[in-house]
Amino acid sequence: MTPDQIEGAVAAAMPQAVEDLKRLVAIPSVAFPGHPEEPVYAAATATEELLRSTGLHHVQQVAVEGSFPAVYGEAAGPPGAPTVLLYAHYDVQPAGDPTLWRTPPFQPTLIDGHLYGRGAADDKSGIISHVLALRSFRGQFPVGIKVLIEGQEEYAGHRLEDFVVQHPDLVRADAIVVADTGNPRVGDPSVTTSLRGMAAFTVEVRTLQESLHSGSFGGAAPDALAALIRMLAALHDDNGDCRVPGLPRGRFLGSGPSEDEFRKTAGVLDGVSLVGSGSVADRLWSSYAITVTGLDVPSVGGAINAVQPVARARVTVRVPPAGDPKTTLDAVASFLHQVAPWGVRVSIDDVSLGTGFLADSGGRARAALNRALERAFGRAPRDIGAGGSIPLVATLVKLFPAAEILLFGAEDDDAAIHAPNERLNIEELRRTATAEAIFLQELGAEV
Template sequence: MTPDQIESAVAAAMPQAVEELKRLAAIPSVAFPGHPEEPVFAAAAMTEELLRSTGLPRVQQVAVEGSFPAVFGEAPAPPGMPTVLLYAHYDVQPAGDPAAWRTPPFEPTLIDGRLYGRGTADDKSGIISHITALRTFQGRFPVGIKVIIEGQEEYAGDRLEAFVERNPDLLRADAIVVADTGNPRVGDPAVTTSLRGMAAFTIEVRTLKEALHSGSFGGAAPDALAALMRMLTSLHDDNGDIRVPGLPRGSFLGQGPSEEEFRRTAGVLDGVSLVGSGSLADRLWSSYAITVTGLDVPTVSGAVNAVQPAARARVTVRVPRPATRRPRSTRSWSSCARWRRGACRCRSATSRSAPATRRTRAARPAPRSTAPWNAPSAALRATSARAARSRWSTRCSGSSRRPRSCCSGRRTRRRRSTPRTSAWTWRSFAGSLPRRPSSSRSSAFPQPSASSSPHPSPGLRGGPLEPTPKGLREWALRAARLRRH
């Protein structure tokens, strides 16, 4: 087919593509724990049906251990021609509060040429893009075709990685086209060569057994919400630049958007300044970004005059490529609120790893901080390593089979149905990314849980973690997609 013929065929197929996207996006295929599984399987079935309509001689659902099925399709390559692997996913993020939507999230609505609804972009539009492109060739493909469309990318993408590890020949290809990105503007084609990765964790601060009347106890009773806010605001300086040790600013060599274009696209309000320094391209594509994505605190409408005993926040870290450095330690966290006593529970995960539960307790009272709440991070971290170790002890619960070392270097063995012990540092959440394979294991991907449930909790993986300068350097040199020994 000539380019003009391809363009004409795609234009003729667009009405059908839009209708099929509406049908697919109307399925609430949220593959998160706590959501019904039937819609996810329904989305897999419809994806298989659509893929069969493209003329691929082989289409089937393939089981992915601990996850929902992936849909696979294949057409052999003509002699001497390469094979191209097409990727997308049929699961979506939860819709959140329906009241925050202008249109129902699972009733796709066409407004001014744009289709609104959960999954109409990420990533069911990617599925329809592949389907429409393949139909154009009417079964006579100029290259070999392989298609893999997974069903749990938004929650536990590491399950597919384990599937790839066990089936390398099934998905072997000369090139991969990932339909899970976008273009700067309508009608402006773009090829995305890399994206920032993501690490995410939930931090919970507890200071009191129960809420206390602010008139009787305020001013002396430690406020969990105030401590949490202090920790979160310490992550950025007054300009909005990250000041966490070990997260340097990157440099992008290409051209980025103008500030006017970015403000218009992002919907930044008049009179509100952008955050951070340096070029927009550096901030958006080559530097770390830390975002607080959720808070569990009393609502304004339900507020009472009480000192809060607990507060939680969800924090994500966007990791640029190459990520050859690691954050240093939790001292940049603990010193921000080192007057805080009580329990801090953390759930750490990445976009490629399921959550693991971590608990941190103050072993003894910490000295009162004399630094202001908005003091530079150097002042906030002005405590010795010995003092930091004496104040904090860490317990981690997970399903790893390997023993871990605690802050003092003591080795503990995991007994059945009991937590294991490990040091929780900033290196921990970075270490939960895919790691370097060991000599006894050729895998470049994390292994899934052996549980038959589609939502297992695999926990943390890896061997002992030594809190030494040598160990810090070693962790700093491990790239974001390498498995540690």
């Protein structure tokens, strides 16, 4: 197929693709503990049906121990053609407070060329971009195709990674497309060449056998919540830089957003300063970042006059690409024990680790992708970093060191992923799917 033919095929398929995406977004496939499991399995079934519609010769759900099923598909390419693995995930983040959404999170709503709903961008857009690209070939693929759609990326541990290690031939490929990133701005084609790793854990503080009346005991009884607050506050200095020994600031060698651009994208309120030192790219993509993502304490609405005996917090540490998540976890946990006041009892559990990623200079597949992105977007792509983590990527790097791993997708920095009012720009989806299809054609044509 020519690039013109691919562009026409993707454009013609867009109305159906948008309807397919709406159907996926309407499924609340939150794979976090405590959420209903039925919608997650429903999303797996819907994903399986979508892959079958692309002309892949073989599609099935595969069991992943301790997790939800992955959806796998494959088709042989012409003799001697390379094999490309396409990855995305069908699970989504919890919606959070529904009152913060302008439209219901699981009622996909199309407004001014944007589809609103949880998972519309992260990462059901990745599924649909693969589906759109594959449909354009009508079952006659220019390369060998493998597709792996995960069911518990947002809260996964190492479940899929362990599965891949046990079944390497299932995902063995010459190039791997990970559709779980995006562009800094709509229409600004980018390839993510670095990912931070992650070390997440829950810290618990205990001080008393049970809660006590604050009027009778407050002022002498050690408050677990007050102790935990002091410990968490000690993680950063007054400038917002990490205070944990052994976690230095890093430097990103490529380009990144200006402070004004970042403030606008992040929605930082007027008069509120950014935190940390170095360029924004340094802080986002090459330095350690510690975030408290949850607290188990009485809510304001349910508050009682009591000294708390126990308090818990979920802490996530983003680790530079070259950093070691386990060493980072040990450093932060040790620091929290050191700064714990009053001899309180501190425990660390529910640990999750993910290794970062740093791409090499690129080879034949990256060159083909560059050409494809320039054709689809009308401008050459640039390299960017990402502050998030994709645990599977590091595993694939270890298993297949000769494979080129390419990270790009239909998301953008204004897509509000993991936040209320997540949305996807429909035109960005078309361009991304067009680029992916042209990339497959370009790579196959080099044989």
